[in-house]
Amino acid sequence: MKTLVIGAFSNPERYSFIAINRLLQHNHDVVAIGLKSELVLGIEIQTGFPHFDAIHTITLYLNAQRQKAYYDYIISLNPKRVIFNPGTENPEFYELLKQNHIEFEEACTLVLLGTNQY
Secondary structure, eight states: OEEEEEEEOSOTTSHHHHHHHHHHHTTOEEEEEESSOEEETTEEEEOSOOOOSSEEEEEEOSOHHHHGGGHHHHHHHOOSEEEEOTTOOOHHHHHHHHHTTOEEEEOOHHHHHHTTOO
16 A cells, blocks of 8 residues: 655654654555655655555645645545645645545544554
C-alpha cells in the first residue's frame, strides 16, 4: 500500500517527518512532496506535481489554503483515500473528493498507525 505524504519536511520535529518515519516502520511504501527537494530517511522529497502510480492513501500536512493548488493533482492520482490530519480540515475539498468518488477522513495518520487502524 503506497502512501503519498504532501507537505513533507526534513525537520524531525515536524509531524510530516514523524509520519514518514512511522509509515516506514509499518512497512508502507512512501513517496513525498514538499517545498524543497531533499532526502528524509531514504525517501526523496520531490517538488511540484510528480507522477506517481498506484497511490492508495494521500496524507495531507498542508492547511486548507495551500491545498487549493493540489486539488486537481490529487484527484488525478485517484487515491483510495485522503487523510486530513489535524489542522488540514477542508470542507470545500471534501466536496470535490466526494464528486470524484475518493474517500476521505479527518484523522491523524500517527494515531491511525499507532492503533493499527491505518
